[in-house]
Amino acid sequence: MNSITKRWVRGSLLITIVVLLMAEAVFLYFSISNYYEGARRALSSRSSTILTQLSASGSQTGESRENVLRRMVEQFSEKDKFELMLVDNSGRVAVSTTGFSRETVAGNDLVKALSSEDGTGYSVYQSEMGEKVMAMTALLPYPSGDLLAIRLVTSLALVDRSIETMVVISLALVTAIILFSVWSGMFFIRSIVRPLNEIEATAAKIALGDLSIRLEQKSDDEIGKLSAAINHMAGELDKTERMKNDFISSVSHELRTPLTSIKGWVETIAAVEDPKDPVYKRGVQVIAEETDRLYAMVEELLDFSRMQNGLTLKPQLLDLAAELTDAAIMVERRVELEGLRLVWEEPAQPVPVSGDPARLRQVFVNVLDNAIKYSPKGGVITIELLTDASNAYVSITDRGPGISPEDLENVRIKFYKGKGAVRGSGIGLAVVDEIMQAHGGALDIQSEVGHGTTVTLRLPIYHREKETEEGKGTSI
Known part of the structure; x- marks a missing residue:
């Protein structure tokens, strides 16, 4: 049983666990990437909207783009989701929806925006409050005074909580699958091992000479067929054993009969002095016939022995x-x-x-x-x-x-x-x-x-x- 269990653990169960963990890792990688990509798309979409509004407002009112930007920051309606900043040419925050200004831009999204072809850059970092955030900087497509770019920052707390929930659920699912695999595997192994133990015990009893024992055939699968084969073998051995015992008894009787006859006639003719006596002649004839019978039986036994050896x-x-x-x-x-x-x-x-x-x-x-x-x-x-x-x-x-x-x-x-x-x-x-x-x-x-x-x-x-x-x- 230990051997079968170890082979199952090292083979089927270990492969199942490895495959599940690999699938879990791939699933988490793509899921987390998708969550972060969603946040990135949201920043990109909001940035494009702001720049479009900037272009439209400037052309309609004739107001400078710098003033339009500052007014848009003051009137920004999604402060609960994003923090909107205006970054000046020195790389400092000129205006922010939080009211703070003249602070150095954290993260490297501004650097990336300056070096990218489309004028945008992204970064993920820890804020001064210890909160994980994602920032996007988009360079202004038109001259806007001393303003260089707009910057949007959003918290990743909700994203991380969603990811944590997904990780917990997926790990729980993987754990449940592994536990179910262990349970079903052990159940299957027991369904094999227990009948095999019964077969082993029965075979041992047959080997010790108990040919009357039989296995209960509980199924028609390979175990059932093996049980049927063991029962058939035991039946054939039992029949052969009975025939062998009958053979020994029969041969003993067959040998005893001519030997008794020979012995009796030897004693009879030993007392006859005249070889011409009919009793003497009859005795010699009987001894010859019985000897032929013995010879024929011995020849049959020898033939049987030769067949056993080829x-x-x-x-x-x-x-x-x-x-x-x-x-x-x-x-x-x-x-x-x-x-x-x-x-x-x-x-x-x-x-x-x-x-x-x-x-x-x-x-x-x-x-x-x-x-x-x-x-x-x-x-x-x-x-x-x-x-x-x-x-x-x-x-x-x-x-x-x-x-x-x-x-x-x-x-x-x-x-x-x-x-x-x-x-x-x-x-x-x-x-x-x-x-x-x-x-x-x-x-x-x-x-x-x-x-x-x-x-x-x-x-x-x-x-x-x-x-x-x-x-x-x-x-x-």
Whole structure:
């Protein structure tokens, strides 16, 4: 949580504060400039009015401009807003609406007016009373005796108070935005951190072996999807754990049965002195059969272990029809002993495929073994080989009890054994599926309860233009 909070503070919140402060600075700069520019425009407008009135009064009455100016100062009607001064040629105040005269002009607006092209100058300064003011001096456009310019001065107290109010309001607004950002950000972080803490605690319990625990999915966002993924993972682990335990129990039982039989027959034939005794011969036969069962189970377990570490193939060009015939011959004796009938007619034309002969034979024998185990006495097992332009399809069909829909979708999962499963480790079809995928093919199972099962194995047909290097292994 601390890490997420720090990243948010250093990233989003800090950027937000910096942007807001920059925006506040720009806003204040332009606002203050606008306020002062407004005061400047007011002085300029009033000065232009006075000069216009001066020109008009002088031409109408014939009175000297100096007298007109002095009378205008005496009759100035905006004394509450501006102080009007007449500045003489020596740079001193000759007449003022406040009654003071012969004082030196404060500020540098007169100097600016004398040096400017339009004859005007502005300045902002502190008056003798400590008041902040703005002054404007405009040189007289006509000779007016010893008078040089008119000067207007206005107080900036109201402007500064307006600016202070604006600054306080804008800073309060920025502060409110920052506080809201902090509150909303912390609320958002808590909405992420709390579910993450729950997910972390749940994951820790799952890691300790509690696979029954589940997360409550409170939303459909990324956190909700993560919770759903954790729940799915826990469910799959729980299912795998149960299947593993069932596998261990099943394998233990499967191993115990032949070992018990072997042990019993070893003790029995040990007491038989004549090797020609039927009991002796029967005992040797049973031991051989049970040993074959043990060997097949160990081979399945070894195959499973190899798949976990990566299954290596040694592909070569094969005749798929011939390989099927070899697999049929391998199980032919067992089919007869189980009272079944195997139907297989090898096609006249070879079917070329690229594959590992040992692994493909393992696939065919494994599928045929399942068909034999689940076929009733007198049943028929059919092998068919069909092709199209790209693939060969091997279908092995039995007339057994079939597989229920709920078991059918899980039979390829490692360790899974359905309700009607007979002896076996539960990894045979998982091994078949892995080998078929390694060959670029696929395993498909169709079954109907009470009507049997059809296993279809698809393999790509070999084409010379797709030939791979001879002897090169392929790993998965």
